[in-house]
Amino acid sequence: MTTEAAMPQPGRRGAQWMRMLVAHVRPHGTTFIVAAVLLLTSSLLGLLQPLAAKGLIDSLTGGSPIGRALTVLMLLVVVAAILLGVGNYLMLRTAESIVLDGRRGLVQHLFRLSITSMRSQQPGDLLARVTTDTSMLRQIASQGLIDLLTGGVMLLGALLLMAVLDLVLLGITVAVVLLLVLLLAVIMPRIRTAALRAQESVGTMGAAVERVLGAFTTVKASGTEAVEMERVDVASREAYQQGLSLARWNSVAGTAAGLAIQVAFLVVLGVGGARVANGSMTVSALVAFLLYVAYLTHPVLQLVSANSFLQAGRAALTRIIEVTALPAEPLALPPSGPSPATTGSGPTRRTSGGAGDLGPASVIFDRVWFTYPGRDEPAVRDLTLTVPASGLTALVGPSGSGKTTVLSLLERFYDPNRGRLWLDGRDLRRWDLNELRANIGYVEQDVAVLAGTLRENIAYATPGASEAEIRAVLRTTRLLPLLDQLGGDLDAEIKHRGVSLSGGERQRVAIARALLRRPRLLLLDEATSQLDATNEAALRDVIQEISHHTTVIVVAHRLSTVQDAAQIVVMQHGRARATGRHTTLLRTDPLYAELAAEQALV
Numbered sequence: 281m282t283t284e285a286a287m288p289q290p291g292r293r294g295a296q297w298m299r300m301l302v303a304h305v306r307p308h309g310t311t312f313i314v315a316a317v318l319l320l321t322s323s324l325l326g327l328l329q330p331l332a333a334k335g336l337i338d339s340l341t342g343g344s345p346i347g348r349a350l351t352v353l354m355l356l357v358v359v360a361a362i363l364l365g366v367g368n369y370l371m372l373r374t375a376e377s378i379v380l381d382g383r384r385g386l387v388q389h390l391f392r393l394s395i396t397s398m399r400s401q402q403p404g405d406l407l408a409r410v411t412t413d414t415s416m417l418r419q420i421a422s423q424g425l426i427d428l429l430t431g432g433v434m435l436l437g438a439l440l441l442m443a444v445l446d447l448v449l450l451g452i453t454v455a456v457v458l459l460l461v462l463l464l465a466v467i468m469p470r471i472r473t474a475a476l477r478a479q480e481s482v483g484t485m486g487a488a489v490e491r492v493l494g495a496f497t498t499v500k501a502s503g504t505e506a507v508e509m510e511r512v513d514v515a516s517r518e519a520y521q522q523g524l525s526l527a528r529w530n531s532v533a534g535t536a537a538g539l540a541i542q543v544a545f546l547v548v549l550g551v552g553g554a555r556v557a558n559g560s561m562t563v564s565a566l567v568a569f570l571l572y573v574a575y576l577t578h579p580v581l582q583l584v585s586a587n588s589f590l591q592a593g594r595a596a597l598t599r600i601i602e603v604t605a606l607p608a609e610p611l612a613l614p615p616s617g618p619s620p621a622t623t624g625s626g627p628t629r630r631t632s633g634g635a636g637d638l639g640p641a642s643v644i645f646d647r648v649w650f651t652y653p654g655r656d657e658p659a660v661r662d663l664t665l666t667v668p669a670s671g672l673t674a675l676v677g678p679s680g681s682g683k684t685t686v687l688s689l690l691e692r693f694y695d696p697n698r699g700r701l702w703l704d705g706r707d708l709r710r711w712d713l714n715e716l717r718a719n720i721g722y723v724e725q726d727v728a729v730l731a732g733t734l735r736e737n738i739a740y741a742t743p744g745a746s747e748a749e750i751r752a753v754l755r756t757t758r759l760l761p762l763l764d765q766l767g768g769d770l771d772a773e774i775k776h777r778g779v780s781l782s783g784g785e786r787q788r789v790a791i792a793r794a795l796l797r798r799p800r801l802l803l804l805d806e807a808t809s810q811l812d813a814t815n816e817a818a819l820r821d822v823i824q825e826i827s828h829h830t831t832v833i834v835v836a837h838r839l840s841t842v843q844d845a846a847q848i849v850v851m852q853h854g855r856a857r858a859t860g861r862h863t864t865l866l867r868t869d870p871l872y873a874e875l876a877a878e879q880a881l882v
């Protein structure tokens with residue numbers, strides 16, 4: 281998890297797209313094959329139509345009755361049309377299933393990405409990959425593969441039947457088709473490049489839009505709407521240019537294919553006419569041959585468009601493969617149902633990983649070093665620290681001294697480069713990741729409130745929580761007035777990103793969420809920084825009370841909030857420079873004394 285998770289280069293993923301395509305199609309193999317057989321049969325019946333037409337002409341010119349030949353021709357037309365309809369439907373159904381599977385697989389992987397992988401990506405671009413790129417899978421299956429198959433078979437079939445009719449004319453037709461193939465071989469890489477660039481620009485556009493949506497207030501307050509619009513516009517213009525390039529090359533390919541068939545038709549007409557005149561072939565054979573040449577238009581255009589779809593699909597698949605190649609964490613267990621009710625006065629641990637009621641957890645950092653990917657300076661250096669089970673430990677120190685990083689290492693968002701961490705005497709790396717996180721309650725610095733109801737937000741990590749339990753944590757975190765404002769309705773909606781809540785309310789929602797889980801280790805990162813004095817004092821008491829039966833690690837800027845901590849760790853440049861109680865540190869550590877003096881605590 282500690283290695284930089286840059287997006288792999290498309291070239292390196294080149295051969296994988298075929299394997300991935302096969303993997304996507306395989307689960308729907310039966311329907312795909314049935315659909316392919318129906319479509320092929322329909323095409324083959326279409327292939328017989330010129331022969332039936334020849335029979336009809338022969339009957340007409342020979343003066344024999346045409347009823348039978350006419351019936352055969354009609355039957356061929358009707359049955360081919362029905363098979364085409366059913367086959368198309370089945371193929372589209374398969375294509376939709378492939379898109380569904382593709383999206384599910386991609387999202388599952390996306391949500392399991394390690395923090396390092398996720399931070400190396402642009403969320404808007406990832407969104408484009410999940411939505412737009414997966415949509416392209418539909419075209420690969422419904423148009424690409426099937427057109428390639430039916431077009432190929434029809435082309436071969438037609439050439440075979442032409443061979444039966446006249447070898448000289450066949451030679452002319454094959455020569456023209458080969459010329460076309462050569463031309464297409466030149467055009468196809470260009471189509472592929474344009475498709476990939478177009479998809480990439482859509483991703484860039486998504487990232488540019490997401491950047492604004494994620495900081496909408498800042499954009500408004502800074503008056504930078506026009507600048508941001510320009511950024512999006514650059515990406516959309518690029519997508520437009522690549523779309524044009526794609527259209528250009530596609531129309532060159534389509535026109536060349538149509539032209540090639542017409543040229544073949546005219547040459548065959550001329551040479552064939554001469555051959556009829558000198559008695560080398562019959563009129564009906566020439567008519568049938570010409571019908572086959574005209575008939576070739578369809579499979580040839582099919583093959584051309586199949587290639588375009590496959591090139592575009594290949595570009596999309598390449599972008600999907602890039603995401604699936606990023607390092608991910610093990611799959612999270614589904615959240616547990618309601619936990620057993622609290623008995624007596626002691627707390628019952630709620631976990632979604634099944635940790636059970638194990639009491640508070642002890643934590644040890646043993647000479648831990650950690651440098652963020654892409655950074656030169658370690659954020660944590662040679663950190664040795666013991667946090668006893670139960671009690672409040674506070675991390676204080678200047679901004680950037682590594683306090684948040686210490687909490688991130690405990691959550692295993694990152695693994696140390698050197699040294700080891702222990703929780704309950706067990707190396708952190710030996711914990712099942714989901715079990716580990718189920719034991720920890722974490723209130724991050726930039727607390728997240730999700731779109732949804734108040735209940736969903738509070739019980740986010742504890743879906744089985746009862747109404748009484750939720751109300752209890754709301755009382756503890758002084759959120760009952762908020763509930764009153766929402767008309768006493770736990771199922772009232774909170775707006776996207778929690779923008780309808782104040783900063784302090786958001787913090788308290790996050791604390792309530794962590795408390796409801798009744799973790800064994802509670803990590804609070806500046807969790808009360810936005811609270812007013814009254815609420816802060818009240819929550820400080822609550823946290824003190826919790827620390828009697830839970831291990832609590834608090835990151836605090838305001839020393840007033842942690843004066844009573846059992847242990848205060850003073851961090852500087854990633855190191856723990858001093859550890860002790862407030863009064864001791866005031867005497868023994870100049871930095872702590874300075875911080876306290878700045879905050880008028882002495």
Ligand SMILES: Nc1ncnc2c1ncn2[C@@H]1O[C@H](COP(=O)(O)OP(=O)(O)OP(=O)(O)O)[C@@H](O)[C@H]1O
Nearest residue numbers: 399652653655659678679680681682683684685686
């Ligand atoms: N995701 C990240 N990628 C790269 N560097 C990071 C990342 N997060 C933090 N850092 C760097 O690591 C160092 C420690 O950061 P950290 O957030 O742990 O400090 P902090 O003491 O919690 O700061 P503050 O009190 O301002 O929140 C800083 O130099 C910071 O720039």
